[in-house]
Amino acid sequence: MAKPLKLAIIYGGQSTEHAVSIESALNLVQSLDTQKYTPLLIRINESGSWHLQTNSQPALQQAALPGFIPTLWPEHAPAIALLPDYPGQLINLHTTRIESEIDVVFPLVHGRTGEDGSLQGFLNMANVPYVGCDVMSSSIIMDKDISKRLLKEAGLPVVDHLAFNTLRYSPTYDEIVDALGDYFFVKPANSGSSIGISAVTRKSEFRHAMHLAQHFDHKVVFEQGIRGRELECGVVGNHTCWTSAVGEVLCSKPFYDYEAKYWDTESTHLRVPADIDKRMTEQVQYLSERAFQALDCQGMARVDFFLKGDQLWINELNTLPGLTSTSLFPKLWEHSGIAFSELCDKLIELAIQGHQQKQTLKTTLDCF
Numbered sequence: 001m002a003k004p005l006k007l008a009i010i011y012g013g014q015s016t017e018h019a020v021s022i023e024s025a026l027n028l029v030q031s032l033d034t035q036k037y038t039p040l041l042i043r044i045n046e047s048g049s050w051h052l053q054t055n056s057q058p059a060l061q062q063a064a065l066p067g068f069i070p071t072l073w074p075e076h077a078p079a080i081a082l083l084p085d086y087p088g089q090l091i092n093l094h095t096t097r098i099e100s101e102i103d104v105v106f107p108l109v110h111g112r113t114g115e116d117g118s119l120q121g122f123l124n125m126a127n128v129p130y131v132g133c134d135v136m137s138s139s140i141i142m143d144k145d146i147s148k149r150l151l152k153e154a155g156l157p158v159v160d161h162l163a164f165n166t167l168r169y170s171p172t173y174d175e176i177v178d179a180l181g182d183y184f185f186v187k188p189a190n191s192g193s194s195i196g197i198s199a200v201t202r203k204s205e206f207r208h209a210m211h212l213a214q215h216f217d218h219k220v221v222f223e224q225g226i227r228g229r230e231l232e233c234g235v236v237g238n239h240t241c242w243t244s245a246v247g248e249v250l251c252s253k254p255f256y257d258y259e260a261k262y263w264d265t266e267s268t269h270l271r272v273p274a275d276i277d278k279r280m281t282e283q284v285q286y287l288s289e290r291a292f293q294a295l296d297c298q299g300m301a302r303v304d305f306f307l308k309g310d311q312l313w314i315n316e317l318n319t320l321p322g323l324t325s326t327s328l329f330p331k332l333w334e335h336s337g338i339a340f341s342e343l344c345d346k347l348i349e350l351a352i353q354g355h356q357q358k359q360t361l362k363t364t365l366d367c368f
Helices: 018-031 056-063 118-125 135-142 144-153 173-180 203-216 258-262 278-294 328-335 340-366
Strands: 005-012 037-044 050-052 079-083 088-092 098-102 104-107 161-165 184-188 198-200 219-224 229-237 241-251 268-271 299-308 311-318
Touching: 005 018, 005 098, 018 037, 018 340, 050 079, 104 118, 104 340, 118 135, 135 144, 135 311, 144 161, 144 219, 144 278, 144 311, 161 173, 173 184, 173 203, 173 219, 184 203, 198 203, 203 219, 229 278, 229 328, 229 340, 241 278, 241 328, 278 299, 278 311, 299 328, 299 340, 328 340
Parallel strands: 005 037, 005 104
Antiparallel strands: 037 050, 079 088, 088 098, 161 219, 184 198, 184 219, 229 241, 229 299, 241 268, 299 311
16 A cells, blocks of 8 residues: 655634634545555744644644634744745654655645745745645736736736835725726735625725725736626646536625635525536636636636626636535535535645656757
């Protein structure tokens, strides 16, 4: 029997989605086949230091409790650094002892520095395989403006939008209404989990929406509002990809915000499969695959849509969808006949395959 792979699960981070990352890590650890993997939990705290967690699952369960304050978590776990190698090596910064080697990384750091290409670039430099999209696709998709432009360039349907670096110029309410109509969203260009997003339906809401978005990013996106249904589809693959069942988000709030996604179970219901016909299901899956390929994704992504009548628009892609027990991405694949543990196996397999292909290309280029 093959030795279990040493799987580093990197979670936490400095973004506003720290708590969601803990929930995702807990769900992953509980689902892993320990005959296949030896999990190594690496928590990035709010100041950015890395810690190798011992007694990993109990620590995660404590962290996932309602009311838990991450900054109060005891710092007894050793501070570590990742040395460039394959397998990668984790060195204890206090003792300089090698704590463990890593065969593959499963990044679960949502938001900035986690799914924006920063962590992926570091793992590339460390020469370690990792699950999910690479630097380029991660950074492109994190930027709601750039990703929408590229999707539109590829001929895919996206909602009309404007974007401004508000350090240079801040548009007026009337300018946005003239371009997009009197129902629109104001979003920080680089943020996840609907954090910093506001729906604007009247002038009195505009100033607060601008201040909120600018709190998270100087670049602000203004997007035409669509009063329609919200559909989501999962995609997994590298050069060849597969699409999941299509799900629908039913939310009684004005829009599917951070609270509705993760904590407010009363206002939100996830329907899998979505109540749409076969033709529409196939159209969503087709557009999801095209969007995945147009933005050069690898590993996994979730593609979010608006549907009004028979018209579909791609809202955005997410390169590191939530993997909590209530997240839609695992539910979409479960309905497609793939359990969460099998899905994780496939994602890890794709990560190793992708790394091997990069190494083969590097070896070929070194011959010239």
